[in-house]
Amino acid sequence: MANMAVRLAGAGASGLVLFNRFVQPDILLDELEVAPHLVLSTSDELRLALRWIAILRGRVRASLAATGGAHTAEDVLKLLLAGADCVMLASSLLRKGPTHVAAVISSIEKWMTEREYVSVEQMKGSLSQQACPDPAAFERTNYMKALTSYTSKLA
Numbered sequence: 001m002a003n004m005a006v007r008l009a010g011a012g013a014s015g016l017v018l019f020n021r022f023v024q025p026d027i028l029l030d031e032l033e034v035a036p037h038l039v040l041s042t043s044d045e046l047r048l049a050l051r052w053i054a055i056l057r058g059r060v061r062a063s064l065a066a067t068g069g070a071h072t073a074e075d076v077l078k079l080l081l082a083g084a085d086c087v088m089l090a091s092s093l094l095r096k097g098p099t100h101v102a103a104v105i106s107s108i109e110k111w112m113t114e115r116e117y118v119s120v121e122q123m124k125g126s127l128s129q130q131a132c133p134d135p136a137a138f139e140r141t142n143y144m145k146a147l148t149s150y151t152s153k154l155a
């Protein structure tokens with residue numbers, strides 16, 4: 001993925017969108033038809049873009065746009081901290097309508113003011129892989145730790 005991103009930028013792409021989410025058709029068994037099947041995203045899907053934007057920030061000469069799972073101000077803030085130049089919202093606007101944008105921006109401004117950030121530029125990429133104190137956290141899979149934390153939640 002990183003190699004492909006660098007090659008795309010080298011070939012002249014000035015920006016990369018990570019990642020488009022495909023609308024995938026389904027098969028209706030009663031009608032024996034192929035039909036469109038729109039499933040809107042949730043914030044759980046955010047981490048795919050979050051991880052790759054954090055890894056690519058500072059390593060590829062292209063703007064990085066995040067899409068897929070950004071619903072709340074917290075989601076947008078995480079993507080900006082990872083290093084996104086822009087965050088796109090589709091599913092959340094379909095669910096909540098266009099006025100949701102103003103609410104998200106207002107919550108972002110509140111969060112930034114509380115932490116004394118003066119600009120988006122200042123926080124952009126401050127938790128990218130290159131900038132964060134534990135760069136390996138973006139790479140290792142660590143299934144054992146994930147599994148332990150999952151089972152301990154059930155206990």
Ligand SMILES: Cc1cc2nc3c(=O)[nH]c(=O)nc-3n(C[C@H](O)[C@H](O)[C@H](O)COP(=O)(O)O)c2cc1C
Pocket residue numbers: 019020021022038040041042067068069070088089090091092094
């Ligand atoms: C109704 C709908 C139509 C979309 N149409 C397109 C499209 O024409 N081209 C495209 O590249 N992506 C399209 N997308 C994908 C979105 O651009 C976006 O990548 C995806 O929905 C993930 O973001 P989200 O989690 O904010 O929904 C569409 C998404 C939805 C929900």
